[in-house]
Amino acid sequence: MIVAVDGHAASGKGTVAKAIAQRFDLPYLDTGLLYRAVAVKMLTEGIDLSDEKAAALAAATAEPGAIEEARLRSREAGEAASIVSAHPAVRRALLDRQRRFADQAGGAVLDGRDIGTVIAPHADVKLFVTASVAERARRRALELEAAGQPVHLAEMEADLAARDRRDSSRASAPLKPAEDAVLLDTSHLSREESVAKAIRIVEESGARP
Numbered sequence: 079m080i081v082a083v084d085g086h087a088a089s090g091k092g093t094v095a096k097a098i099a100q101r102f103d104l105p106y107l108d109t110g111l112l113y114r115a116v117a118v119k120m121l122t123e124g125i126d127l128s129d130e131k132a133a134a135l136a137a138a139t140a141e142p143g144a145i146e147e148a149r150l151r152s153r154e155a156g157e158a159a160s161i162v163s164a165h166p167a168v169r170r171a172l173l174d175r176q177r178r179f180a181d182q183a184g185g186a187v188l189d190g191r192d193i194g195t196v197i198a199p200h201a202d203v204k205l206f207v208t209a210s211v212a213e214r215a216r217r218r219a220l221e222l223e224a225a226g227q228p229v230h231l232a233e234m235e236a237d238l239a240a241r242d243r244r245d246s247s248r249a250s251a252p253l254k255p256a257e258d259a260v261l262l263d264t265s266h267l268s269r270e271e272s273v274a275k276a277i278r279i280v281e282e283s284g285a286r287p
Contacts, residue, residue, distance in 0.1 A: 079104065079185040079287045080200070081280060082193035084255065085207030087156065087241055088214035088221075090264040090272050094207055095189035097273040098280055102187075102287050107179045109190035109197070110159065112172050114150045115140040117158035127161045134167035153222055153229065153237075160241045163191075166250035173197070185287055191245055194256035202285035205276060206255035209265040211238055 081098055085091035092108055099106035116133060119125075119140045125132045142150060149155060162168055173196075180186050180198040188197065194204035209217075215235040222229050245253035255261060260279050264272040 079202045079285045080180050080198050081185075081187040081285075082180075082198050082201035082204045082256070082259075083187065083189040083207060083276075084191055084193050084195070084205070084253070084259065085189075085262075086209070086214060086245075086253070087160075087238055088218040089207045089209045090217075090267075090269070091189045091205075091207040093269060094205065094262070094264075094272055094276040095187050098276055099187040101277050102280070104185055104187050104287060105179070105182065106187045107176070107189075109172075109176055109188055109193065111142040111150055112137075112140070112175070113159040113163040113168070114155045115142040115145055116168060116172075117162045118145050118149055118155050120162065121154070121158055127158055130165040130167050133162050133165050134171050137168045137171035148225060151221075151225065153227060157237065157241070160244050164244055164248040164250070169196075169250050191253040192251035194259050195254065196251045199256065203280050203283045204256045204259035205262050205279060206259040207262045207264060207272075207276075209263060211235055211242070213265045214238055 083091050083095040096106055116137045119136045120127055176197045180188055194201055212235060215231055215238055219229050219231050219234050262276060
């Protein structure tokens with residue numbers, strides 16, 4: 079069983095995807111970490127994020143597991159990843175890696191922005207997770223503050239809105255729901271309610287691991 083979980087930044091898609099993976103005992107991949115690893119590698123080496131050729135080369139060797147978790151999850155890495163992920167060459171470089179994960183024996187759960195539309199359009203279950211910009215900004219600000227990275231809420235809202243525009247308007251694999259995806263709006267749902275609703279969607283789909 080392949081479950082594709084797409085959605086906006088800070089919408090709760092990672093939380094939902096990990097819970098589904100745990101509930102159905104499936105391997106899980108946060109594809110966003112692949113792009114963050116590319117971005118962090120470029121930042122560390124002082125490479126211009128707009129250099130598509132250099133970004134594609136970085137994508138061939140960047141490994142999330144080799145980078146400190148806090149650095150990968152930082153606000154800087156997230157903003158840089160949004161820029162790097164818009165390069166078609168970077169997306170091509172990471173495409174096969176993600177597809178191999180999705181198509182492994184027994185299935186898998188992947189979350190990202192183009193799982194149901196590009197990586198695994200044949201997925202058994204597709205979810206598109208979203209929430210209002212204001213709520214997503216509040217959640218992300220709390221996460222960063224907990225990690226010792228204070229942030230102004232207004233700035234976070236502006237950053238997320240800009241990121242939404244970049245993700246949705248890029249020429250290669252833009253962020254959008256697959257035609258057969260189930261929309262899950264978590265704006266007014268708690269973490270537990272979001273997870274419960276997502277698991278119910280998978281169960282009601284009739285798909286089985």
